[in-house]
Amino acid sequence: CGGCWAFSVVGSIESAYAMKGNVLEELSIQQVIDCSYNNNGCNGGSTVSALNWLNQTHVKLVRYSKYPFKAQTGLCHYFSRSDFGVSITGYAAFDFSGHEEKMMEILVEWGPLVAIVDAVSWQDYLGGIIQYHCSSGEPNHAVLITGFDTTGSIPYWIVRNSWGRSWGIDGYAHVKIGSNVCGIADEVSAVFV
Ligand SMILES: *[C@@H]1O[C@H](CO)[C@@H](O)[C@H](O)[C@H]1NC(C)=O
Numbered sequence: 304c305g306g307c308w309a310f311s312v313v314g315s316i317e318s319a320y321a322m323k324g325n326v327l328e329e330l331s332i333q334q335v336i337d338c339s340y341n342n343n344g345c346n347g348g349s350t351v352s353a354l355n356w357l358n359q360t361h362v363k364l365v366r367y368s369k370y371p372f373k374a375q376t377g378l379c380h381y382f383s384r385s386d387f388g389v390s391i392t393g394y395a396a397f398d399f400s401g402h403e404e405k406m407m408e409i410l411v412e413w414g415p416l417v418a419i420v421d422a423v424s425w426q427d428y429l430g431g432i433i434q435y436h437c438s439s440g441e442p443n444h445a446v447l448i449t450g451f452d453t454t455g456s457i458p459y460w461i462v463r464n465s466w467g468r469s470w471g472i473d474g475y476a477h478v479k480i481g482s483n484v485c486g487i488a489d490e491v492s493a494v495f496v
Contacts, residue, residue, distance in 0.1 A: 304345035304374040307445040309335040310465035311417045312353045312494075314447040316364060318415040319496045320389045330389055331370035337379045338362065344376025350417045350445050354394045354492055363388025393495045399488035403480050406488055407451055415463075416448045419490040425464070425476065432459045432477045437485035448487070451480060460487060 313332045321327040339356045342348030356362070365388045370380060382388065399406035410416050422444035424436040434457070450461040459477040468474040478484050 304336070305347040306332060306336050306345055307465050308342065308348040308350045308353055309339070311445040311447045312350050312357070313364065314463060315415050315417050315492070315494050316389055316391060316496060318449070319413070319494050322414045323496060328389065329367035330364040331367050333372050333377070334364055334370045334380070337377050345374065346376070350419065350492060351396055351490075354391070354396075354494065357391045358394055361390045363390045389496055391494045391496050395493050397491045397493075399491050400483045403483070403488050406491060407480070409493060410448060410451065413493040413495070417492040418446055418448050418462075418487050420444050420446055420485040420487050422446070422485065428471050428476055430472050432457050432479050434479040434484060442486050442490060449475075452477075453480070462487075
């Protein structure tokens with residue numbers, strides 16, 4: 304299912320909700336895949352379109368367990384107002400190319416960031432810090448930047464992917480900070496709940 308756009312958006316909402324002092328809830332990715340308009344479900348979508356939809360409709364994302372992931376696009380399910388769910392109150396989109404220090408500040412302040420990257424070379428990633436070989440230059444994949452580490456000689460972003468825990472470093476990748484590697488700073492979004 305080409306639902307990376309939904310995985311990254313839902314991950315950012317889960318994090319923002321938990322950072323507000325709530326327990327960490329797993330929210331429905333399938334709901335976003337099935338219901339977000341101007342997107343194509345498992346055939347791909349845009350994180351900004353999904354955020355626009357969430358921001359305009361104030362739709363509540365229900366728990367993952369209530370609307371589980373099926374890895375295919377389905378009909379949108381609707382829920383009653385009384386059901387538990389998390390809606391966003393706003394979001395912001397940024398271009399941080401050339402300003403990755405600012406992007407670090409925003410991550411600390413607002414929580415995990417949705418980012419669009421060129422991940423063509425990531426298929427073979429086994430670990431280490433990604434620094435080169437993002438040749439196509441075209442953004443083609445959505446991820447969630449959950450943190451960074453600046454303690455070593457090469458500072459890096461900690462990037463959560465949606466390709467399973469057997470990929471990369473327990474499902475995550477490390478990407479060098481400071482030279483917009485894979486276009487990681489080009490199209491970044493943050494949500495408020
Ligand atoms: C989100 O919605 C609010 C209120 O409907 C609107 O004022 C704001 O501009 C929207 N945010 C974005 C980034 O579109």
